[in-house]
Amino acid sequence: MSKIRVKMADLxxxxxxxxxITSGLGSCVGVALYDSHSQIGGLAHIMLPEVPDNRENNNPAKYADTAVELLLEEMKKIGANTxxxxxxxxxGAQMFDFDNSDSNMKIGTRNVKAVKRILREENIRILGSDVGRDYGRTMEFYTEDGRTLIKTVKGEDQVL
Structure with missing residues (x-):
């Protein structure tokens, strides 16, 4: 069994x-994709919902709108059936308490909405989720059976 680390804005x-394994999921969203037949999995650590119009995308793993597509491509290369x-x-946590209701400041919520929309567009069903609230998480995704362990700083670990 080999452990593969996925850093922030990486897959x-x-x-x-x-x-x-990816850690440091605060407002970021971890997306684990799994093909149970081939036992191939992929994990992305997404920081932001979409590539800004005024920026060149030098890191497609950073943004939900490009990371999921890239993850699908990488999984297909090693034999997954999408x-x-x-x-x-x-x-997708709200790590800081803001006094205003500016939705642009709610990065975690925006990340979760973007990921859910993209997965729906790709016809990929979400079997489990642990999103929102105000604390960080670590994901451990096991390709032998698709089990995903979520560890939290609050000690409320769970298996998805």
């Missing part, structure tokens, strides 16, 4: 018996 894929993919998501 990676694994095959049978790999464990994909029609069989299922998803689990975590993160």
């Amino acid at each position: 990676n894929v694994g095959k049978k018996n790999d464990v994909l 029609r069989r993919l299922k998803a689990k998501i975590a993160g």
Whole structure:
């Protein structure tokens, strides 16, 4: 069993018996995709909902609107069938309390909405999620069975 670390604004894929791990999911969203037949999985650590119009996208793994597409491509390269993919998501917390109601400041909420919209457009069903609230998370995604362990700073760990 090999452990594959996924950093912030990064993604990676694994095959049978790999464990994909990402930590530091505050307002960021972790997206785990899994093809149970081939036991191929992928994990993305998404920071922002979309590429800003005024910026060049030098890191497609950073944004929901490009990271999911890139993750699908990487999984196909190693044999995943995208029609069989299922998803689990975590993160999207509101880490800071803002006095105003400016929705642009609610990055976590915007990230979750963007990820859900993109997965729906790709016809990928979400089987489990642990999103929102006000604390960070770590995801451990096991490609042998699709199990996803969510560890929290509050000690309320769960398996999706």
